[in-house]
Amino acid sequence: MIKIEVPKGTRKSINDKHKEYVERTSLQRLEKRIKAHDIGDMRCRLLKALFGETENERRECIIDVCLSTDLEDKLRCFNNAFKNLYGFKFESELKEHNKIIADTRTVLDHILNYDGFNVGGLLSGGKIWNRHIFITSLGIKVCPYCNRQYITSYENDEAESKTTADADHYYPKAQYPILQMNIFNLVPSCNVCNSKMKGASMRRHLYPYEDASDSMVFELPVEIGDRVSEIIIDTKMNHKAEASKDVFKLDKIYQAHLDETSEIKERARTYFEHCEKAYEATSGLNVPFNIFAAWFGFMGKDISSEPLIKLKQDIFNQLKAEFEKC
DSSP: OOOOOOOHHHHHHHHHHHHHHHHHTHHHHHHHHHHTSOTTOHHHHHHHHHHOSSHHHHHHHHHHHHHOSOHHHHHHHHHHHHHHHHSSOTTOOOGGGHHHHHHHHHHHHHHHOHHHHTTOEEOGGGOEEOHHHHHHHTTOOBOTTTSOSBOOEEEOTTSOEEESOEEEESSOTTTOGGGTTOTTSEEEEOHIIIIIIITTOOOOOOOTTTSOGGGSEEEOOOOSSSSOOOOEEEOTTOHHHHHHHHHTTHHHHGGGGHHHHHHHHHHHHHHHHHGGGHHHHHHSOOOOSOHHHHHOGGGGSOTTTSTTHHHHHHHHHHHHHHHHHO
Protein backbone atom coordinates (compact mmCIF):
# COMPACT_ATOMS: atom_id res chain seq x y z
CA MET A 1 0.00 0.00 0.00
CA ILE A 2 1.22 3.50 -0.82
CA LYS A 3 0.23 6.50 1.27
CA ILE A 4 -1.28 9.32 -0.78
CA GLU A 5 0.71 12.49 -0.11
CA VAL A 6 -0.86 15.68 -1.48
CA PRO A 7 0.94 19.06 -1.18
CA LYS A 8 -0.89 21.61 0.98
CA GLY A 9 -1.48 24.02 -1.89
CA THR A 10 -2.93 21.27 -4.06
CA ARG A 11 -5.09 20.01 -1.22
CA LYS A 12 -6.50 23.51 -0.61
CA SER A 13 -7.31 23.91 -4.30
CA ILE A 14 -9.09 20.54 -4.36
CA ASN A 15 -11.06 21.33 -1.21
CA ASP A 16 -12.10 24.76 -2.49
CA LYS A 17 -13.35 23.34 -5.78
CA HIS A 18 -15.21 20.50 -4.10
CA LYS A 19 -16.80 22.88 -1.62
CA GLU A 20 -18.10 25.10 -4.42
CA TYR A 21 -19.34 22.06 -6.34
CA VAL A 22 -21.25 20.76 -3.30
CA GLU A 23 -22.80 24.20 -2.75
CA ARG A 24 -23.93 24.37 -6.37
CA THR A 25 -25.29 20.81 -6.55
CA SER A 26 -25.90 18.81 -3.37
CA LEU A 27 -26.93 21.79 -1.25
CA GLN A 28 -29.49 22.88 -3.84
CA ARG A 29 -30.91 19.37 -4.04
CA LEU A 30 -31.13 19.21 -0.24
CA GLU A 31 -33.09 22.46 0.01
CA LYS A 32 -35.48 21.43 -2.76
CA ARG A 33 -36.08 18.08 -1.08
CA ILE A 34 -36.83 19.68 2.29
CA LYS A 35 -39.20 22.26 0.78
CA ALA A 36 -41.02 19.54 -1.18
CA HIS A 37 -42.11 17.67 1.96
CA ASP A 38 -44.41 18.46 4.83
CA ILE A 39 -42.55 19.48 7.97
CA GLY A 40 -43.79 16.34 9.71
CA ASP A 41 -42.62 13.97 6.97
CA MET A 42 -40.13 11.47 8.38
CA ARG A 43 -37.68 11.93 5.51
CA CYS A 44 -37.75 15.68 6.02
CA ARG A 45 -37.19 15.22 9.74
CA LEU A 46 -34.23 12.93 9.06
CA LEU A 47 -32.63 15.43 6.67
CA LYS A 48 -32.96 18.21 9.25
CA ALA A 49 -31.58 15.91 11.94
CA LEU A 50 -28.62 15.13 9.67
CA PHE A 51 -27.91 18.55 8.21
CA GLY A 52 -29.59 21.15 10.44
CA GLU A 53 -32.81 23.08 10.99
CA THR A 54 -31.81 26.24 9.13
CA GLU A 55 -30.40 26.81 5.65
CA ASN A 56 -27.13 28.19 7.06
CA GLU A 57 -26.73 25.14 9.30
CA ARG A 58 -27.44 22.82 6.41
CA ARG A 59 -24.94 24.60 4.17
CA GLU A 60 -22.14 24.22 6.73
CA CYS A 61 -23.07 20.65 7.56
CA ILE A 62 -23.32 19.27 4.04
CA ILE A 63 -19.97 20.82 3.17
CA ASP A 64 -18.49 19.21 6.28
CA VAL A 65 -20.00 15.84 5.33
CA CYS A 66 -18.30 16.06 1.92
CA LEU A 67 -14.92 17.44 3.04
CA SER A 68 -14.31 16.18 6.57
CA THR A 69 -11.27 13.98 7.14
CA ASP A 70 -13.00 12.31 10.11
CA LEU A 71 -15.10 9.73 8.29
CA GLU A 72 -15.87 7.80 11.46
CA ASP A 73 -17.37 10.89 13.06
CA LYS A 74 -19.63 11.51 10.06
CA LEU A 75 -20.82 7.91 10.24
CA ARG A 76 -21.52 8.17 13.97
CA CYS A 77 -23.57 11.34 13.46
CA PHE A 78 -25.56 9.71 10.66
CA ASN A 79 -26.18 6.48 12.58
CA ASN A 80 -27.22 8.33 15.74
CA ALA A 81 -29.64 10.60 13.87
CA PHE A 82 -31.16 7.65 12.01
CA LYS A 83 -31.58 5.49 15.10
CA ASN A 84 -32.99 8.35 17.19
CA LEU A 85 -35.67 8.95 14.56
CA TYR A 86 -36.58 5.40 13.53
CA GLY A 87 -35.58 3.39 16.60
CA PHE A 88 -33.28 0.94 14.77
CA LYS A 89 -29.87 0.98 13.12
CA PHE A 90 -29.40 1.80 9.44
CA GLU A 91 -27.57 -1.51 8.92
CA SER A 92 -30.52 -3.49 10.31
CA GLU A 93 -31.18 -6.72 8.41
CA LEU A 94 -34.79 -7.17 9.54
CA LYS A 95 -37.18 -7.33 6.59
CA GLU A 96 -39.66 -4.89 8.15
CA HIS A 97 -36.92 -2.23 8.09
CA ASN A 98 -35.93 -2.73 4.44
CA LYS A 99 -38.25 -0.11 2.95
CA ILE A 100 -37.18 2.70 5.30
CA ILE A 101 -33.50 1.90 4.76
CA ALA A 102 -33.97 1.73 0.99
CA ASP A 103 -35.91 5.02 0.98
CA THR A 104 -33.18 6.71 3.02
CA ARG A 105 -30.52 5.45 0.65
CA THR A 106 -32.53 6.72 -2.34
CA VAL A 107 -32.95 10.17 -0.78
CA LEU A 108 -29.23 10.48 0.00
CA ASP A 109 -28.29 9.21 -3.46
CA HIS A 110 -30.51 11.92 -4.97
CA ILE A 111 -29.11 14.71 -2.80
CA LEU A 112 -25.41 13.83 -2.80
CA ASN A 113 -25.59 12.32 -6.31
CA TYR A 114 -22.19 10.66 -6.70
CA ASP A 115 -23.24 9.31 -10.10
CA GLY A 116 -23.63 12.90 -11.29
CA PHE A 117 -20.07 13.62 -10.18
CA ASN A 118 -18.83 11.51 -13.10
CA VAL A 119 -20.10 14.27 -15.40
CA GLY A 120 -19.60 17.05 -12.87
CA GLY A 121 -20.58 20.65 -13.25
CA LEU A 122 -19.37 24.20 -13.83
CA LEU A 123 -17.75 26.26 -11.11
CA SER A 124 -17.18 29.99 -11.07
CA GLY A 125 -15.07 31.13 -14.00
CA GLY A 126 -16.45 28.35 -16.18
CA LYS A 127 -14.17 25.67 -14.69
CA ILE A 128 -15.40 22.08 -14.63
CA TRP A 129 -15.16 19.89 -11.52
CA ASN A 130 -15.81 16.17 -11.77
CA ARG A 131 -14.49 12.78 -10.71
CA HIS A 132 -11.80 12.68 -13.40
CA ILE A 133 -10.42 16.14 -12.57
CA PHE A 134 -10.47 15.33 -8.85
CA ILE A 135 -8.47 12.12 -9.32
CA THR A 136 -6.04 13.79 -11.73
CA SER A 137 -5.51 16.67 -9.28
CA LEU A 138 -4.20 14.25 -6.65
CA GLY A 139 -1.20 13.52 -8.87
CA ILE A 140 -1.27 9.76 -8.22
CA LYS A 141 0.30 7.76 -11.05
CA VAL A 142 0.10 4.25 -9.61
CA CYS A 143 -2.68 2.41 -7.77
CA PRO A 144 -2.03 2.93 -4.03
CA TYR A 145 -3.60 -0.41 -3.15
CA CYS A 146 -1.44 -2.74 -5.27
CA ASN A 147 1.38 -0.58 -6.73
CA ARG A 148 1.14 -2.74 -9.88
CA GLN A 149 -1.03 -0.69 -12.26
CA TYR A 150 -0.71 2.81 -13.70
CA ILE A 151 -3.72 5.09 -13.15
CA THR A 152 -3.16 7.88 -15.62
CA SER A 153 -5.11 10.24 -17.88
CA TYR A 154 -5.64 10.37 -21.63
CA GLU A 155 -7.56 12.33 -24.27
CA ASN A 156 -10.47 10.62 -26.03
CA ASP A 157 -11.74 11.25 -29.57
CA GLU A 158 -13.86 14.18 -28.39
CA ALA A 159 -10.73 15.87 -26.97
CA GLU A 160 -12.02 15.29 -23.46
CA SER A 161 -9.70 14.16 -20.68
CA LYS A 162 -10.38 10.76 -19.15
CA THR A 163 -8.68 8.72 -16.47
CA THR A 164 -7.87 5.04 -16.25
CA ALA A 165 -8.43 5.20 -12.49
CA ASP A 166 -11.49 4.17 -10.53
CA ALA A 167 -12.60 6.10 -7.46
CA ASP A 168 -12.94 3.48 -4.77
CA HIS A 169 -15.32 4.30 -1.92
CA TYR A 170 -13.23 3.25 1.08
CA TYR A 171 -16.52 3.00 2.98
CA PRO A 172 -18.72 1.40 0.29
CA LYS A 173 -21.39 3.67 -1.11
CA ALA A 174 -24.17 1.09 -0.79
CA GLN A 175 -23.61 0.60 2.94
CA TYR A 176 -22.55 4.16 3.79
CA PRO A 177 -24.46 6.50 1.42
CA ILE A 178 -23.79 9.54 3.63
CA LEU A 179 -20.08 9.39 2.63
CA GLN A 180 -20.52 8.94 -1.12
CA MET A 181 -19.33 12.48 -1.96
CA ASN A 182 -16.68 12.84 0.75
CA ILE A 183 -13.40 13.31 -1.11
CA PHE A 184 -11.48 11.51 1.64
CA ASN A 185 -13.68 8.48 1.07
CA LEU A 186 -12.76 8.46 -2.63
CA VAL A 187 -9.48 6.61 -3.20
CA PRO A 188 -7.99 6.55 -6.71
CA SER A 189 -7.33 2.94 -7.63
CA CYS A 190 -7.01 0.58 -10.56
CA ASN A 191 -10.05 -1.29 -11.83
CA VAL A 192 -8.55 -4.62 -10.77
CA CYS A 193 -8.31 -3.61 -7.11
CA ASN A 194 -11.62 -1.75 -7.01
CA SER A 195 -13.87 -4.11 -8.95
CA LYS A 196 -12.22 -7.49 -9.33
CA MET A 197 -10.53 -7.74 -5.93
CA LYS A 198 -12.36 -5.58 -3.40
CA GLY A 199 -15.86 -5.70 -4.84
CA ALA A 200 -18.37 -5.45 -2.01
CA SER A 201 -15.90 -6.37 0.73
CA MET A 202 -16.62 -4.62 4.03
CA ARG A 203 -13.23 -5.34 5.66
CA ARG A 204 -11.34 -2.30 6.91
CA HIS A 205 -8.11 -2.49 4.95
CA LEU A 206 -5.27 0.04 4.89
CA TYR A 207 -6.43 3.59 4.23
CA PRO A 208 -4.08 5.38 1.76
CA TYR A 209 -4.90 8.88 3.01
CA GLU A 210 -3.72 8.00 6.51
CA ASP A 211 -1.81 4.72 6.87
CA ALA A 212 1.93 4.70 6.24
CA SER A 213 3.45 3.10 3.16
CA ASP A 214 5.55 0.81 5.36
CA SER A 215 2.45 -0.65 7.04
CA MET A 216 3.35 -3.76 5.05
CA VAL A 217 6.75 -4.79 3.71
CA PHE A 218 7.79 -7.15 0.91
CA GLU A 219 10.41 -9.76 1.80
CA LEU A 220 12.22 -12.73 0.31
CA PRO A 221 12.74 -16.03 2.13
CA VAL A 222 16.30 -16.63 3.29
CA GLU A 223 17.46 -19.43 1.01
CA ILE A 224 20.41 -20.62 -1.04
CA GLY A 225 20.45 -19.93 -4.77
CA ASP A 226 19.72 -17.02 -7.08
CA ARG A 227 16.18 -17.94 -8.01
CA VAL A 228 13.51 -16.51 -5.68
CA SER A 229 10.86 -19.10 -4.84
CA GLU A 230 8.37 -16.84 -3.07
CA ILE A 231 7.56 -13.20 -2.29
CA ILE A 232 6.45 -12.72 1.30
CA ILE A 233 4.36 -9.84 2.64
CA ASP A 234 5.07 -8.88 6.25
CA THR A 235 1.96 -7.18 7.68
CA LYS A 236 3.63 -6.56 11.05
CA MET A 237 0.58 -8.10 12.77
CA ASN A 238 -1.46 -5.05 11.72
CA HIS A 239 -5.07 -6.16 11.22
CA LYS A 240 -5.69 -3.52 8.52
CA ALA A 241 -2.56 -4.64 6.67
CA GLU A 242 -3.73 -8.25 6.93
CA ALA A 243 -7.07 -7.16 5.48
CA SER A 244 -5.32 -5.40 2.57
CA LYS A 245 -3.27 -8.48 1.81
CA ASP A 246 -6.42 -10.63 1.78
CA VAL A 247 -8.87 -8.23 0.11
CA PHE A 248 -6.54 -7.31 -2.76
CA LYS A 249 -4.97 -10.81 -2.95
CA LEU A 250 -1.52 -9.21 -2.75
CA ASP A 251 0.22 -12.34 -1.51
CA LYS A 252 -1.06 -14.18 -4.58
CA ILE A 253 -0.73 -11.63 -7.40
CA TYR A 254 2.82 -10.67 -6.39
CA GLN A 255 4.06 -14.19 -7.08
CA ALA A 256 3.99 -13.10 -10.74
CA HIS A 257 7.08 -10.99 -10.03
CA LEU A 258 9.57 -13.69 -9.06
CA ASP A 259 11.74 -12.88 -12.12
CA GLU A 260 12.12 -9.23 -11.14
CA THR A 261 13.06 -10.07 -7.56
CA SER A 262 15.42 -12.84 -8.66
CA GLU A 263 17.30 -10.33 -10.81
CA ILE A 264 17.53 -7.87 -7.91
CA LYS A 265 18.80 -10.63 -5.65
CA GLU A 266 21.50 -11.72 -8.10
CA ARG A 267 22.66 -8.18 -8.82
CA ALA A 268 22.61 -7.19 -5.14
CA ARG A 269 24.82 -10.12 -4.18
CA THR A 270 27.28 -9.23 -6.93
CA TYR A 271 27.26 -5.54 -6.08
CA PHE A 272 27.67 -5.99 -2.34
CA GLU A 273 30.68 -8.24 -2.96
CA HIS A 274 32.44 -6.04 -5.55
CA CYS A 275 30.70 -2.62 -5.53
CA GLU A 276 31.57 -0.53 -8.60
CA LYS A 277 34.08 -3.16 -9.76
CA ALA A 278 31.32 -5.74 -10.24
CA TYR A 279 31.68 -5.90 -14.03
CA GLU A 280 35.45 -6.11 -13.78
CA ALA A 281 35.25 -8.93 -11.23
CA THR A 282 32.61 -10.97 -13.04
CA SER A 283 33.25 -10.20 -16.71
CA GLY A 284 36.70 -8.62 -16.85
CA LEU A 285 35.23 -5.33 -18.04
CA ASN A 286 36.23 -1.94 -16.66
CA VAL A 287 33.01 0.02 -17.24
CA PRO A 288 32.94 3.83 -16.94
CA PHE A 289 29.33 4.23 -15.73
CA ASN A 290 27.77 4.11 -12.27
CA ILE A 291 26.78 0.48 -11.76
CA PHE A 292 24.56 1.20 -8.75
CA ALA A 293 22.49 3.72 -10.72
CA ALA A 294 22.23 1.32 -13.67
CA TRP A 295 21.25 -1.71 -11.60
CA PHE A 296 19.31 -0.12 -8.77
CA GLY A 297 17.94 3.10 -10.24
CA PHE A 298 14.62 2.35 -8.57
CA MET A 299 16.15 3.22 -5.18
CA GLY A 300 16.08 6.92 -6.05
CA LYS A 301 12.48 6.97 -7.21
CA ASP A 302 9.24 7.89 -5.45
CA ILE A 303 7.29 4.70 -4.77
CA SER A 304 4.18 6.28 -6.31
CA SER A 305 5.92 7.13 -9.60
CA GLU A 306 6.06 3.67 -11.22
CA PRO A 307 4.58 0.21 -10.67
CA LEU A 308 6.52 -2.19 -8.41
CA ILE A 309 8.88 0.43 -6.99
CA LYS A 310 7.92 -0.39 -3.39
CA LEU A 311 8.49 -4.10 -4.00
CA LYS A 312 11.94 -3.45 -5.46
CA GLN A 313 12.99 -1.03 -2.73
CA ASP A 314 11.80 -3.32 0.07
CA ILE A 315 13.67 -6.30 -1.39
CA PHE A 316 16.85 -4.29 -1.92
CA ASN A 317 16.76 -2.95 1.64
CA GLN A 318 16.31 -6.47 3.01
CA LEU A 319 19.24 -7.82 0.98
CA LYS A 320 21.42 -4.86 1.98
CA ALA A 321 20.65 -5.42 5.67
CA GLU A 322 21.48 -9.12 5.38
CA PHE A 323 24.76 -8.38 3.60
CA GLU A 324 25.77 -5.87 6.29
CA LYS A 325 25.34 -8.58 8.93
CA CYS A 326 28.02 -10.71 7.27
